[in-house]
Amino acid sequence: MNTNIDHIIDGYSRLFLQEAGENTSHGLSPVGAAPCQSRNCLSAMHASFSKIAIVICLLIFVSCTQKRALFQLQPSSQTGIHFNNKVEENEKYNVLEYMNIYTGAGVAAGDINNDGLPDLYFSGNQTSGRLYLNKGNFKFEDITEKAGLLINRWCTGVSMVDINGDGLLDIYVNVAGSAKFGDMHNLFYINQGISAAGNVTFKEQAAAYGIADTRQTMNASFFDYDKDGDLDLFLITNPADEMVTGINSIHDRKINGESAGTDILYRNNGPSSTGQITFTDVSREAGILVEGYSLGAAVSDVNGDGWPDIYVSNDFLTNDILYINNGNGTFSDKTAECLKHTSFASMGNDIADFNNDGLPDIYTLDMLPEDNYRKKLIIPPASYDKFQLLLQKGYEPQYTRNALQLNNGNGTFSDISFLSGISSTDWSWSALWADYDNDGDKDLMVTNGFYRDLGNLDYINYQARMHNPMGNQDAKREEKLKAIKNLEKVPMQNYLFENNNDLTFTKRSDDWGFTQKGFSNGACYADLDNDGDLDLIINCFNEEARVYKNNSNEINKNNFLNISLKGRKPNLQGIGSKVWIYTSGKMQFQEFYPYRGYESSVQPIIHFGVGTHTSIDSLKIVWPDGSKQILYNVKTNNALKLDIAHATVTPSSSIKNIKYTTHLFTEITGAKGLNYQHKEPDFDDFKVQPLLPHQFSKNGPGIAVGDVNGDGLEDFFIGGTAASNGSFFFQNKDGSFIKHPLPANTLSDNMGVLLFDADNDNDLDLYIVGGGSESPINSAAYQDEFFENDGKGNFKKVIGALPGLKASGSCVIACDYDHDGDLDLFIGGRISPGSYPLPGRSYLLRNDGTPGKIKFTDVTKEVCPKLADIGMVTSALWTDYDNDGWSDLIITGEFMPITFIKNNMGKNFAPPYTIDNSKGWWNSIVAGDFDNDGDIDYVIGNLGLNSRHKASVKEPLCIYAKDYDKNGLIDPVMCYYVNGKNYIYPTRDEMIKQINSMRGRFPSYQDYASVTFEASFLPEEIKDAYVVKSECFESSYLENKGNGKFVRTALPVEAQFAPVFAMLTGDYNKDGNLDILMAGNSYSTEASTGRYDALQGLLLTGDGKGNFTAVKSAATGFNADNDVKSLAQIEAANGTAVILTGNNNSELKAYQMQTKGMIIIPIKNTDVYAIIQKKNGQSYKQELYYGSNYLSQTSRKLIVSKEVVHITLVDNKGIKREQILK
Incomplete structure (x- = not known):
């Protein structure tokens, strides 16, 4: 029962006594007073007892039914922890003297006296750090003085480690601050054990160990980088004052170790002849060379090769760094190869496998606020020009947001922070992954708050005005200090996020007890009371530290396993070990590195929550030397001690993360003559319309596939730009290709491209849509172009074949919509250049050619007048959605609903019909009978959910x-x-x-x-x-229910990582059901939104019932991770198939498809669809298109698995051909 209820009950007890006639002034009867014996008095007493009983029962009921918070802040009066990282600003200590004055300090947890309870050390800036001995039941004793730990330095991070393998935890303390503050040597307190007086004592020996560094270090990580059995030391530095002139000024990156802000690696030399362990600075020879304002470091084997790597979070302009361990004592900066972008002003970080796929993921913190007010107050505008200049200077893309780098399993990462819901936590410091509710999924804790709002843009403007070398500088300094003291403080609520087990998180700060606001910096977790759940400890700035008791063990009764390790000396803690557990088919994975978050180290245990499981099916540990143990049927709610003495030695190279040996696709980019570089001219749309959400000058190229020279081999055309012509690739009999650039110069970006027989002479002609935004509206540069084929693959531009089409367009698709024997065209209008969001003009072109003359007529106003200005069209498809034998139109676009236009038997088209609540930023359409019911369903690519932009019907x-x-x-x-x-x-x-x-x-x-x-x-x-x-941004599956009815459902979450542009359908896994191959991303965004780059190429396997399962690129080999705009399949000369991806401003990529067990069926130019029957009796319909998805025309040949036994082909006149497959 809580204290408040106790007070209420006490109040009602007093009421009872008053009603009974008692004196309650002291809670006692007056001396000598006679007891009340009258019947009236007794009746009053019984009545009062009844009232009180009812009230008490009600109060108890409310207390029991009220949900208790997961975390409960323990008052310092109870814990005895009164530590306050108090910083008093004055002439000596202020932000003008030391930029990092408000960045706080860390906290470490560990059992320093081996009594089974984790103790706590809080680091201090102006105040001495404090060591608190855990006495049990959340009571602590300050033993700082007794332990010999009084400090008079500006300390930042703190780490606990048993450096000498004596079984006692030592304490390493980082020192920073301005040189004016005094001694800046780091401190290393070696645990001396229990003294004669019964006290734990420490001896400072940093100099003796050779690690009394003076370079303004923020945190320390001990790990065995060279795998020689002892623990080396990595220090991050942040000498902001020494580098102050270049904090956010653009300069050539310093990547050769010449910067004062280069981090430090010390190699452990082991004990000398005297027994003294020493360290040597090997930073330069080990490849630790890149500058940065470092605030966080995490160690993990991110690529699964058995060697520990390092991720460094860097503040300000300097890039984060991913140092990959080369296994030979050196590291290489692989940030550009592994990460598409990072946070901009990175703070703390943590690495853990948050989605239980066995791969470590990286989370970094930045300063993007959650609310509109703070965003507008502290986030400066992002300059596209500056962004481009940084790229030219060698910087990697970086954006103001937290980054959740999901491990793709192939050595690369994708930031999905916006999708996951953990992108925006304001001015944040520490991040800690852990299973706080013991349900088997790792949750997330984030600390934040800043003592003075130095990011306030009004203040920054004021400072800029004051930055004038003229005038009285002392007076200006005083005025600046006064302005700083008047700055608003920004106390903030810390964040707790619950893992939803679907790559997303739910904010639980209030629900889980994080209701307090303040200034929180370093943090750690520890099971302070040994009850199986992780408690949280936070070092605060200018306020008392916080200790939160975790009530999970009492609230949800989930089970746990706490593992401690006994490794081989001198790494007695087993740092660097990896542990996997398996419960009912679910895997969890952890690496043991206790240095996490921000300037802190957590309790050196490995904690797993396992939900309601009472035992773990199996547990595997791989020790740092590669030896391993496997245990079965491990009981939960247990503190398990694992000893390397019981391990079996195996080569470390055999213990690796998940590897995929069989791929459906093999990249062959650059082979067989497939060399093409798409080049965009230098044009900035934002100069014309600064408020554009994205550019329109970078939306190509398109790809079209067909046999253009009549040799029976499929060729392809890829579109160009005003800076470089598009090109044909003619296939040779050996499967190689010869490039032939289009001879005529185009004036604009080539958008949609199409190969089709316009004049019924049995060869394929070429149509190119003019698009982009580089020219003014209605410019001749946007005129579409038509090229006639002489039957041998020679093309000439035909003037007069097309009407005047001077809109900036997107797609082109062909179909004989009026059944007159020739192919007609739909041309999608994209935008009105310079007048976004006004749409471009769309066209319906009827083929009115006669023998010897090619002519298309604009009949839009005649047969479908609402089509002309239907919207900013991105993609369209001729498809018979109602199975009436006439091809209808489905159209998608930006800020458009999914739109159907029914073909009224070739005479005209019905008014547009739209799917309710479907306005989005749609990009592409593909079709197939995904549920095997005989009608055509659709998959439609949208913006996705991994974006700053959010939309719903209620909040568009x-x-x-x-x-x-x-x-x-x-x-x-x-x-x-x-x-x-x-x-x-x-x-x-x-x-x-x-x-x-x-x-x-x-x-x-x-x-x-x-x-x-x-x-x-x-x-x-x-x-x-x-x-x-826009009302929805999720890429979607549109199930055809018949009678013009559709049901839209979101595709799997992996398909929401980025905008989906390029898609293909086919039975890629050979199970007889249609699958979807997709790619996308977009690099044309405005600078603050940042590139959409998280989609790696994705296979969605279908189950034949309209459901899909995502298969990552690491498993399929389809690693289409560029700015992919088109996707097409082409039959190779050897009877296999090749997937082509057209990438904006980048090279063409190609992937050989595994077609063993597949059958390729040739079809005629006039074939419209096929009915495909499988062994199990099921059949599905497959339409045959001239143009589909985004700017793409894939091969019209059918590729089916051996599950197919019969195919019926139907042409544009309804004539059927049967084909039986053996």
Whole structure:
């Protein structure tokens, strides 16, 4: 029963006594007073007892039914932990003297006296660190003085380690600060054991060990990088004041060890002849050479080769670093090869396998706020020009957000932080993965808060004005210090996220007891009371440290396993070991490195939550030397001690992470003459319309497949740009290709490309859609082009074959929609250049050619007038969705709903029919009978869910477009919802750049940050604005229910990692059911959103019932991880198939498909669809397209598995051909 209820019951007890006539002034009867014996008095007493009983029962019921928080803050009066990292600002100690004055300090947990209870050490800046001995029951004793640990230095990180293998934990303390603060040597306190007086004592010996470093270090990680059996030391440095002139100034990266901000690696030399262990700085020879303002380091074997690697989080402009261990005593910076981008101002980090696939994932913290006010107040505008310049200077892409780098299993990572819901935690410091509720999934804790809001853009503007070399500098300094002291403090609530076991997390800060606000820095976890759940300890800035008791053991009764290790001396702790456990088919994996989060180290145990399982089926440990143990039927709720003495020695090279030996696809890029580099001209759309969400000048290339020279071998064409022509690739009999650039110069970006027989002369002609945004609206540069084939693969441009089509277009698809024997065309209009989001003009072109003359007529207004301005079209498909024998249109686009247009038997088209609540940023369509019911279903690629942009029916993402400042240009103002309120999306600076009048309307950033969208404009300003909106961003499966009815469901979460542009359908795993191969990403985004780059190439295997399972690229070999815009399949001369990916501003990539056991069926140009029957009696319909998905035309040949026994082909006149397969 809690204390509040005790007080209430006590109050009601007093009430009872009063009603009974007792004196309650002291809770006792007056001396000599006669007891009450009257009947009235007794009746009153019985009545009062009844009332009190009812109240007490009710209170107990409420207390029992009220859900208890997972974590409970323990008052310092109970714990005895009164540590306060108190920093008093004055002339000597201030942010002008030391930039990192507010970055706080760490905390470490470990059993320093071997009594079975983890003790705590808090590091201090101005104040001495403190060591607290755990006395049990959340009571601690401050033994700092007794232990000899009083310190007078600016300390930051703290780590516990048994460096000499004597079974006693030692304490390493990092020292930083300004040189004006005093001694900056790091400290290493060696545990001397229990003294004669019964006290744990320590002796400072950093100099004797050779690691009394003075280079402003922030944290220490002990691990055996060279696998010689002892523990080496990695130190991260942050000498911000020594590098102050270059904090965020663009300069050539310093990657040769010349920077003061280069981290440090010390090799453990082992004991000398005297027994003294020493260390040697081997940073340069080991390849630790890259500069950075380091705030976090994590050690993990991220690529599974058996050697520990290092991830370093770097603040400000300097890139994060992933040092891959080469296994020969050196490291290589592999950031560019392994990571598509990182956080910008990275703080703390942690590495763990959060999704239980056996692969370590990386999480880094940044400063992106969750709420609109803070975003607008502290996040500066991102400059596209600056971003491009940084790339030119050798920097890797980096963005202001937390990054959750999901391990792809092939040595690369994909940031899915926006999808996972853990991208935005404001000014954050420490991140700790652990299973806090013991359900078998790792949850996440994040600390944050900043003592002075130095990121406030109004303050930064003030500082910029004060930065003038003229005038009285002392006076200016005083004024700056005064301004800093007046700065708002930013106490914040720390974050707890529950793992949903689907790559996403739910914020549980309030539910789980993290309701307090403050300034939190370093943190660690430890099972302080040995009850099987992990408690949390946080070192705070200018306030008392916090200790949170975990109540999981009492609340949900989930089970656990705590593992401690006894390794081989001198690495007695077994640091670097790996442990796997298996429970009912579920795997969990952990590596043992206790140095985690920010400036801290956790209790040196391995903790697993296992939910309701009472035993673990099997447990495997691989020790640092490669020896291993396997245990079976391990009881849970147990503290298990594993000893390397019981291990079996095996070569370390045989213990690796998951490897895939059989791939469905093999990359052959560059082989067989498949060499093509797509080159975009240098053009910046944001110079024309600063508020664009993305560019339109970087949306190609398209690919079209067909036999263009009549030799029976399939060839292909890939589109070009105004800077480089598109090219044909003619296939030779040996399966190689010869490149032939298109002879005619095109004036614009080639968007959709199509090979089709326009004049019925039995060869394939070429259509190219002009698109992009480099030229003004209605420019001749956007004119579509038609090239006639002479039957031998020679093409000439035909003037007059097309009407004047000067819209910036997207796709082109062909179909004989009127059944007159020739192929007609739909051309999708993309945008009105310079006037986004106004759509481009779309066209329906009827083939009116006659023998010897090719002619297409624009019949849009005649047969489908609403088609012309239907929206910003990205993709379209001719498809008979209602099975009436006539091809209809399905169209998708940006800010468009999924749109169907029914073909009225070739005469005209019905008004558009749209899927409810489906407005999105759709990119592509593919079709197939995925549920084997005889009609065509659709898979449609959207923006995905891994984006800053969110949308729903209730809270859509909108653009209000209008020439607000009357300068002749459309101003597209995007708005978004946060907690039910609608806000302008762009920053104040971005808005002013587009609409200058906003400067006067919002004089300060604070003014701008405080207002909703509705309050930002006058009603008359937006009443006639052109409004577009999106309600959904998930890539989706559209199941055809017949009678024009469809059901839309989201594709698996792995398909939501990035925008999906390129897709193909086929039975890739040869089980008789249609699968989906997909790729995408987009590098054309505005700088603050950052590139969408998390999609690696994905196979969704179908089950024949409309369900899909994601198979990652590491397992399939389809590693399409570029800015993929087109995807096509081509039959190779040897009877196999090749998958081609067209990548924007990059090389063409090719993948050989494993077609063993597959059958390739040739078809005629006039064939429209096939009915495919399988051995099990099921059959499905497959349409045969001229153009599908995004800017792509794949091979029209059928590839089926040996599950297929019969095929019926149907042509455009309804004539059927039967083919029986043996």
